[in-house]
Amino acid sequence: MKLELRSVTKTFQSKRGETRALQDITLGVAPGEFVCLLGPSGCGKSTLLNLIAGLEKPDTGDVLMDGQLVIGPGRDRVVIFQEAALFPWLNVQDNVEFGLAAAGVPKAERADKALYYLRLVHLGSFKKAFTHELSGGMKQRVALARALALEPEVLLMDEPFAALDAQTRDSLHDELQDIWAQTGKTIVFVTHNVREALVLGDRVVLLSARPGRIKREFRCELARPRHIEDHALVDATRAVLADLRAEVMAAAREEMEREQMAD
Amino acid sequence: MLAAWEALFRLKLWPPYIFPSMSSVATSLFVGFADRSYPIAIAVSLRRILIGYGLSLLIGIPLGLLVGRVRLVQDTLGSIVLGLQALPSICWLPLALLWFGLSETAILFVVVMGAVLSVTLSTADGVRNTPPLYLRAARTMGASGWRLYTGVILPAALPAILSGMKLGWSFAWRSLMAGELLYISLGLGQLLTMGRELNDMSQVIAVMLVIILIGLLVDRAVFTPVEQRVRELWGLHIAN
Numbered sequence: 351m352k353l354e355l356r357s358v359t360k361t362f363q364s365k366r367g368e369t370r371a372l373q374d375i376t377l378g379v380a381p382g383e384f385v386c387l388l389g390p391s392g393c394g395k396s397t398l399l400n401l402i403a404g405l406e407k408p409d410t411g412d413v414l415m416d417g418q419l420v421i422g423p424g425r426d427r428v429v430i431f432q433e434a435a436l437f438p439w440l441n442v443q444d445n446v447e448f449g450l451a452a453a454g455v456p457k458a459e460r461a462d463k464a465l466y467y468l469r470l471v472h473l474g475s476f477k478k479a480f481t482h483e484l485s486g487g488m489k490q491r492v493a494l495a496r497a498l499a500l501e502p503e504v505l506l507m508d509e510p511f512a513a514l515d516a517q518t519r520d521s522l523h524d525e526l527q528d529i530w531a532q533t534g535k536t537i538v539f540v541t542h543n544v545r546e547a548l549v550l551g552d553r554v555v556l557l558s559a560r561p562g563r564i565k566r567e568f569r570c571e572l573a574r575p576r577h578i579e580d581h582a583l584v585d586a587t588r589a590v591l592a593d594l595r596a597e598v599m600a601a602a603r604e605e606m607e608r609e610q611m612a613d
Numbered sequence: 614m615l616a617a618w619e620a621l622f623r624l625k626l627w628p629p630y631i632f633p634s635m636s637s638v639a640t641s642l643f644v645g646f647a648d649r650s651y652p653i654a655i656a657v658s659l660r661r662i663l664i665g666y667g668l669s670l671l672i673g674i675p676l677g678l679l680v681g682r683v684r685l686v687q688d689t690l691g692s693i694v695l696g697l698q699a700l701p702s703i704c705w706l707p708l709a710l711l712w713f714g715l716s717e718t719a720i721l722f723v724v725v726m727g728a729v730l731s732v733t734l735s736t737a738d739g740v741r742n743t744p745p746l747y748l749r750a751a752r753t754m755g756a757s758g759w760r761l762y763t764g765v766i767l768p769a770a771l772p773a774i775l776s777g778m779k780l781g782w783s784f785a786w787r788s789l790m791a792g793e794l795l796y797i798s799l800g801l802g803q804l805l806t807m808g809r810e811l812n813d814m815s816q817v818i819a820v821m822l823v824i825i826l827i828g829l830l831v832d833r834a835v836f837t838p839v840e841q842r843v844r845e846l847w848g849l850h851i852a853n
Contacts, residue, residue: 403753425755435750438847439768448764449754482848500754 352536353379353402353504358411360397371397373561375411379504384530384537386551388544388590390598394562395540399506402538403429415504425453428497429506432513434489436481442468442492443477449500467495470529487518491525498533507539511546520578523549527575544590548583549576554590558597560604566593633815641819650804651823658789658800659827661717665724666785673729673781674774677736678762681770687737694733702727702788706795720792727788728781735777739770772843779836786828 360372371394379385387395400406401413404423413420415427428449436445446464455463468474471491481489490510497505511519527550530537541547547554548570558565568590572582615635622634629637645651680691705726709719743766751765767774793802801824808816843849 405749405752423752423755427753429749429753431746431750433746435746437747437765437768439771448751449756452751452754452756452760452764480846482846496754506753 352381354414356412358408360408370561373563375564379536381536382534384550384552386547386554387540388547388554389557390559391542393557393559395557396508399508399540403427403506425500426502427504427506428500428502430493430497430510432509434493436489436492438481442479445492446496446499463499467499471495486514504536509540524575544587544594545578548586549578556593630812630814637815638818641815654801654804662785662789665721666728669725669728669732669781673732674736677733678740681737681740694730698730703791706792720796723792724785724789728785731784732777732781736774739773740766743769772847772849775840775843790824
């Protein structure tokens, strides 16, 4: 097992009291597997990703990477966020080199790697561009190259395409499946979009809301590359959607009850 | 404006030592540059401000980093800095004279006290407002400690630091002039005092013009282009 979560619990304190974000999450991800975490907003799926990334610590339970306890962020588990989070004061190539520079990789090797991964995301000719000159989709591809350049074992993706338009998203789905096939990375991908989860994932883990628990898992064994409009995919979507909808409704109901109690 | 000036002068409402003609001010300027008294005064003042302002940056930026990042420093030093900003910098002159005597150090001290606070506060502000996303992205790529500061926090705060530097420059310039006026030893401020003592209004106005010009020139030629470039690069011009 590449990545393991054992009975992980996480609670957040706020002015309105405690919110149990995650409860008793036990999950394993095999090497090279593409797992999608699917759930309604507020179900704690981003929190789960942050725990794996080491950006946050669980209250109880363990996160293990190759059997080693995760105690902080590390280059073996790089996160790609919903916003590309590129540094505007660096050009595209220097952005991709950022993590490598932090790792002390020599300059020449850094440049080679950056260019290699920029070409992999088809942005080789934009290496000298500044980030404000790029479109949203291009920014996200640079972010992908920046993460890949560190050659992490696990890519953690937190709704990376949620802010993009549908066409750009579709083409990035193709690109990501390509890159996954080429590099064999382990990917954990968070989304609230059922179809996106089924296009990308080998396995889709459905989370329930408040507290976030693993509700069900679906295997998705449709042939790749998959596209959002494939018939088989549309059929598969229906089953998951029914489950997810129940979760969304439950979450909404709970929210309303909470509001009433607060009033 | 110039025509109005000349017209007002020709009306002879006031005597020339109260309201000089444009041409006499121009003559003062010309003579001042010709006998090298203005260039020397400018050089002396510029040297002082370069040292004083440079020191303000050297002290203010690291201090701002600390105030912005370390809670304890913010609660202690941060509030002191904020309080001291209410004090016009020239009020430091008596203290400086007692501490350092009638020396170059005293005047530099006043300049530094004029500029350092705004540099510190703007830097602290910029550092505090570093987008958390940048920090998370940097940390997930394995950056920590020193590299997090030099590679992410400082560049992210650069627009704020620059506006602090710009503000600091104008404070430094004002403090220097005030200091030179009160504490006589070469420099543009001294030329002003001399003009007053000699009842030479054209000299007073000529020197004032030089002071304004230098202040503006540095602002327009140094800060404005740099600030614009940074805002453009940081993508801030779109938001405004």
